[in-house]
Amino acid sequence: MPELPEAESIARALDQALKGRTITKVEVFFPRLRTPLEPLLKAGLKGRKFVDCKRRARYAVAELDDGRALTMHFGMSGVVRVEPGSVPKRKHEHVFIHLDDGNIFRFEDPRRFGFLEVQAKGPDGWPECLAGIGVEPLDRAFTGEMLYAEAQKRKTTVKELLMDNKVVTGIGNIYAAESLFASGVLPQRRAGTLTLDECKRIVKEVKRILRLAIKWGGTTVSDFKNVDGSEGKFAQKLKIYARKKCGKCGADTKTIVLGGRTSWYCDHCQK
DNA sequence: CCTTGAACCTGCGGGC
DNA sequence: TGCCCGCAGGTTCAAG
Numbered sequence: 217m218p219e220l221p222e223a224e225s226i227a228r229a230l231d232q233a234l235k236g237r238t239i240t241k242v243e244v245f246f247p248r249l250r251t252p253l254e255p256l257l258k259a260g261l262k263g264r265k266f267v268d269c270k271r272r273a274r275y276a277v278a279e280l281d282d283g284r285a286l287t288m289h290f291g292m293s294g295v296v297r298v299e300p301g302s303v304p305k306r307k308h309e310h311v312f313i314h315l316d317d318g319n320i321f322r323f324e325d326p327r328r329f330g331f332l333e334v335q336a337k338g339p340d341g342w343p344e345c346l347a348g349i350g351v352e353p354l355d356r357a358f359t360g361e362m363l364y365a366e367a368q369k370r371k372t373t374v375k376e377l378l379m380d381n382k383v384v385t386g387i388g389n390i391y392a393a394e395s396l397f398a399s400g401v402l403p404q405r406r407a408g409t410l411t412l413d414e415c416k417r418i419v420k421e422v423k424r425i426l427r428l429a430i431k432w433g434g435t436t437v438s439d440f441k442n443v444d445g446s447e448g449k450f451a452q453k454l455k456i457y458a459r460k461k462c463g464k465c466g467a468d469t470k471t472i473v474l475g476g477r478t479s480w481y482c483d484h485c486q487k
Numbered sequence: 488c489c490t491t492g493a494a495c496c497t498g499c500g501g502g503c
Numbered sequence: 504t505g506c507c508c509g510c511a512g513g514t515t516c517a518a519g
Contacts, residue, residue, distance in 0.1 A: 291496090293497075293498090308497080325496095326498070327496045328495080328496055328497080329496070369489095372490075376490095438498090475491085
């Protein structure tokens with residue numbers, strides 16, 4: 217599923233496709249995703265206009281002209297499209313939001329781990345469900361010093377720390393693996409053993425890889441599609457995730473399960 | 488507090 | 504051909 221680069225690609229595309237469009241009808245074809253979908257039907261969306269769409273963590277937040285926001289998360293298998301009504305409904309498309317230009321915003325999600333709700337905005341301008349999440353990895357506040365301070369407090373591995381949304385948001389299984397590989401740090405290293413220099417290197421690589429992945433439209437492993445239907449081209453740039461051979465030295469990669477997730481590494485290139 | 492493991496789902500590929 | 508198992512970009516909740 218979409219990690220930060222995929223959510224960013226979706227949010228940017230939706231900003232273009234939805235901005236200024238008025239909602240003419242909402243249809244729901246399944247009772248629930250992660251949460252029930254009835255409230256969406258009863259939210260009074262007809263006649264509301266989209267103002268813009270932004271990303272926060274792995275959420276895309278489409279703001280409405282009444283101060284509320286259509287807030288979405290893509291779970292493991294969520295795909296969003298904006299297509300004409302003439303395109304037949306796919307099997308796992310659970311929500312249609314019809315627009316005044318004849319297009320339909322469609323939310324497809326086979327595994328239904330996704331999230332789609334109309335939320336009131338809190339004092340910080342973001343929907344209430346986003347309160348309490350960690351720092352944005354591309355923000356200036358995410359520094360080597362900050363990561364080092366967090367690492368000192370914990371007994372977990374560095375990979376689990378990078379994937380902890382309460383610390384830093386949006387880094388999932390793919391980009392944690394790629395960032396640690398690029399940093400030369402083993403994913404199973406205890407966070408408390410990291411030096412400040414290593415934390416600085418990890419932060420630098422996280423930012424570089426996320427920016428690069430955004431540039432390539434994210435990573436498609438199997439399900440993910442951009443709003444225009446294209447695949448995430450960063451899949452071709454992966455050096456370690458789901459690879460049999462290390463993308464740098466060519467040695468056989470190894471895996472270890474950390475926090476319940478398969479973690480790929482090269483014990484020659486990472487220490 | 489923190490850490491761990493299970494649960495929520497469908498689809499796909501591999502082994503038999 | 505079909506069945507069973509394990510696994511997949513995430514998040515949340517209960518239990519220790």
